[in-house]
Amino acid sequence: MSRRPAPVYDYVIVGAGSAGCVLAHRLSADPHVRVLLLEAGPRDWHPFIHMPAGLAKLMHLRRINWNYDTTPQAELDGRRLWWPRGRVLGGSSSINAMCYTRGVPADYDEWAALGATGWHWQAVLPYFLRSEGNARGADALHGATGPLSVSDLRHVNPLSRLYVEAGVQAGHAANADFNGPEQQGVGLYQVTQRDGARCSTAVAYLDAATRARPNLTIETGALASRITFERGRASGVVYSSPRGAFHQPALREVLLCGGAINSPQLLMLSGVGPAEALRRLKIPVVHDAPQVGANLQDHLDICTLHRATRRIGYDRLNDAAVAFDYYLRGRRGPGTSNIAEAGGFVRSRIAPDARADIQLHFVPAMLDDHGRHRLPGDGYTLHACALRPRSRGRITLASGRIGDAPRIDAGYLTDPDGFDLKTMIECARVSRDILAQPAFDAVRGAPVFPPRSDLSDAGLAAFVRAKAESVYHPVGSCRMGRDTAAVVDPALRVRGVDGLRVVDASVMPTLPGGNTNAPVVMIAERAADLIRDAG
Structure with missing residues (x-):
């Protein structure tokens, strides 16, 4: 030293x-x-x-x-x-x-x-x-x-606007400010x-x-x-x-x-x-x-993916071209997108109080395994996370050395009454309902995850167990x-x-x-x- x-x-x-x-x-x-x-x-x-x-x-x-x-x-x-x-x-x-x-x-x-x-x-x-x-x-x-x-976003993909339209068709209010007097509804993020x-x-x-x-x-x-x-x-x-x-x-x-x-x-x-x-x-x-x-907590997230019938989203953007356009035009165009452009807050049918218990993030691209698994073709993704999990995890040491990562036991879905899994099933159900609305008819292709649109609660539970990921909170x-x-x-x-x-x-x-x-x-x-x- x-x-x-x-x-x-x-x-x-x-x-x-x-x-x-x-x-x-x-x-x-x-x-x-x-x-x-x-x-x-x-x-x-x-x-x-x-x-x-x-x-x-x-x-x-x-x-x-x-x-x-x-x-x-x-x-x-x-x-x-x-x-x-x-x-x-x-x-x-x-x-x-x-x-x-x-x-x-x-x-x-x-x-x-x-x-x-x-x-x-x-x-x-x-x-x-x-x-x-x-x-x-x-x-x-x-x-x-x-x-x-x-x-506000400088650039919004057309698919994100279709999502907001679909959310309204599904019965959710349009909301231009999630930090305003009312959080619930669908809209574009600031x-x-x-x-x-x-x-x-x-x-x-x-x-x-x-x-x-x-x-x-x-x-x-x-x-x-x-x-x-x-x-x-x-x-x-x-x-x-x-x-x-x-x-x-x-x-x-x-x-x-x-x-x-x-x-x-x-x-x-x-x-x-x-x-x-x-x-x-x-x-x-x-x-x-x-x-x-x-007392470790995190928002667990489930992604519902659909293919698109035409090339409209961000799946096949040329990264170099996007960056060139972004800097050439003075920070304009798709380079200004945060990717998760639209979203919303929904109170499910099992919410324990008046607050929304589900948050949505819409991505005009197919996102699997945090984007680390690239899927061919074009599509769109709707994230849904349970906002107030009852499960708790813990951080512990793997060793006495700072160079060794700690053990992270997130404890996902371990709450004794199984309420977190029930909420995650609601997340998947809400996502499926929004993506099935007429706003997407002109671009909707085959479902990717889950591969079927008629899953029962048991099927949705299996989908959650197999595909849910952290949304980084x-x-x-x-x-x-x-x-x-x-x-x-x-x-x-x-x-x-x-x-x-x-x-x-x-x-x-x-x-x-x-x-x-x-x-x-x-x-x-x-x-x-x-x-x-x-x-």
Whole structure:
């Protein structure tokens, strides 16, 4: 480990993803505070990151993707599911599909009821507004001047418009704003884009002015392996980079922003976690925290695919031609598409309350196995995920080494009453109903998945077990709450130690009803105030 004198930093932020970039921007706004932002991946230089349609290619770039896999999932035919997560400046906001959704007020009121005091809707709404720069302008539910640019799509495929028409024919309301007074209905997504380019949190919050601040240091290629403690207080971070191995002290706090997988992994490697499991791996126990890694939740997703009778979607686009057109025309054309252009929120017949329990993402292409299995010809795909799963999984360590991926047992469909599987069957049924509407008559070809359109509930259940995948929304593995079992308190401070907070999706008590990127940005915005107020 390097013996060079360590520079002095007040805050060391581990992870420059959707939350870490926000904290770096907000905390370094005080010129008297010195901030170090550590990111394991590279800078966000790759052009496919910034051209929205490039996300189809990003999945295959292992240098910017952690490329996790779950353990074999017993209720999904023993399959290992792929969990891509961003390993790059901006984190998963640099590789996601850019859909901007927040969930509904009842999601956050539920957090507060579960012990996340201060995280009810009226308390978090100002932070959504502060972060949002919506091109449509400001109103009671939207901000217009925030760093995170939100806009309407510049290019919409005709198949996406047919989907919206079909959704209305199926009895769902047309909805032009899923973050407005009413979430339910079908429509086009607003996206985190600025002038036709991706607006990740790295773009939004680490702009040229922020990066030029003398009190902010951003180090990429820096893999944190351990948080150090002195007398029960987080004292710094051990990390390695191309320049060597270092121990960086933190004068005030260490802020862990690694996400629902990496944050519990680093806590456990640092001695904060289930004591018995840590001792088996010969990790010295700093604090026995049995719930670190527990309460893991994710949105399970099922895709219904149809062939198209004519070449209209994105299946056979020439990538080079799309990129050339995109840059030649000033960020216009199909290159500006987020691929999942349209979608919606549906309340199924078995929904337990008034909230939508299914989210839809429509893709004007055939998407199998996250796009890793290329199907010949042309078609379209309707994703449907269950928004509020009752099943819970867990993150555990595979070893005491940071280079070994943790074990991810998502626990899909393991809820005792089988309600999650019933909801997934409803997801498949709703998808089939929308795709059967007259709007698609002129383009509808043969069904691909499932290969038959007359499946019974048992047949749909088998389809779910064989084909369901993650829609990339893991949360909950460092749950916040008032109870002593919660990993962090409502101020996001790790229980049992001082000087350490977790700020990312892992602190969510339950999944919000929608994509998780905007809620993570909100969490970081509020966390910045909590940290500043603590001095």
